[in-house]
Amino acid sequence: MWKLFHQLASPPHFYRLAAVISPWLAVPGIALIAYGVYAGLFLAPMDYQQGDAFRIIYVHVPSAYLSMMAYMIMAISGGIGLIWRIKLSHAVAAAAAPLGAAFTFLALVTGSIWGRPMWGTWWEWGDPRLTSELILLFLYFGYMALRGAIDDTAKADKASAVLALVGVVNVVIVHFSVEWWSSLHQGQTLMKKGGPAMDPAMLYPLLAMILGFTFLFGSLLLRRVRTEVLFRERRTKWVREMILSPEGS
Amino acid sequence: MNDYTAQQPGLFSGLWATARRDLLLAWKRPGDVLNPLFFFAMVCTLFPLAVGPSAEQLEFSGPGVLWVAALLATLLSLNSLFLTDFEDGSLDQLLVSAQPLPILALGKTLAHWLTSGLPLVLVSPILAVTYRMPGSVVPVMMLTLLLGTVSLSLLGSIGAALTVGLHRGTALLSLLILPLAMPVLILGANTVSLAAGNDVYTTGVWALGAYAVASLSLAPYATAAALRISNE
């Protein structure tokens, strides 16, 4: 069992394994998303309050969910790399950051676009989730900026791991403090997830989208981790042998 | 009778020693303490200039403006927390010292707070008056600033440790610390606003206190870890 973990943490093994696993994530992911999009756009009934605009939920919620999941992955793998000194772990953290930032951006923009017909404005400071999400984006930028500013890879790994861990605590606190703040300054409408009790016909596409996006995220992440590993290990023997051998990419 | 065993230093002796040293250094360079204070005052001046001096607006925005100004001034002063030591090599001495690094980091942070946070708190009433803050609200504001600047100094020390010696560390430091500082800002400014509106504001004060205590317990370890990482 430990042998499996050991192998997994070994860069050459991971490099090969990730290539094999990736399509098993991408294909179901895309299939689920295809179903979710079709069902969400055309099969789910219209929302009583928001009309067809609520369908934005089918891209907004998965993006927001992924934005937070990516941050957790970043922080946890950074922590694992810091504590147990597993280089691969740091590579995962580095790869997760730009993906997480991209989905945070998506969550913000789709949220903003959703808000326009709902609240009549492109931005609503009063919504705690939008504001917390914006701060999450800043956290991602800070993380990537810190990584970029430190030349030595090992040092950058450790410093950004510390930052990500400190940030995790912060994410939770920010969420609560922003909620309190927005409750003080009334006039906000919390974005309801399509209503208190979601009609199954609305819910299933949403679940499919969330699951599908997660799988897709996994395959996107694996590709980036592979690249990261390849780059970090560029001077090692296994990379040299792999490249010289009859093109085993 | 000769006692060869030297007296062991207490756990916190390193803390007082580093704090005292930094305070002495600050005493010799009053500019380091005064500049952020002037910055604080200037930022408070900028808002009425930009937005107009209507009394209503001033009173309404006072808590927020004062708090943002305090936050920015603190950011400014955090820059040099470890920088001078890094440049002249004393930081390395701290790192190899027999004293626990978190304690030493806490000592420096204490000195930082005494030379930046505390002066801000003491100067704030003057600026609060210009924002037409009612006399009953000023003590609340000072209390929130007191607790808040403690958190800011502590959280800021983590960022300063992560970015010490980095090219363009200043901007990066701000980028790293601002998200951490936002809950403090939210709690601080809004507690004062609540007090100004004669609402119950004690929850905010408790929350700020909790934040300060939590930062006090946890930040020194993160700062120490960051210092080691930045300087290996």
Next chain:
Amino acid sequence: MENLAMGNYGVYVWSCFGLTLAVVLFSDWRARLRQRRVYRDIEVRIKALEER
């Protein structure tokens, strides 16, 4: 039964879905690009060393 106009909200709904698709595709494209570039750079360097 499909109402492409999405009850007057068409612009908003379709731009959200379109943007999401665009960002995912862009992200994938950039990742593949980087992977290819890293691989090629290493390959060039190693082949050059081999020839010595």
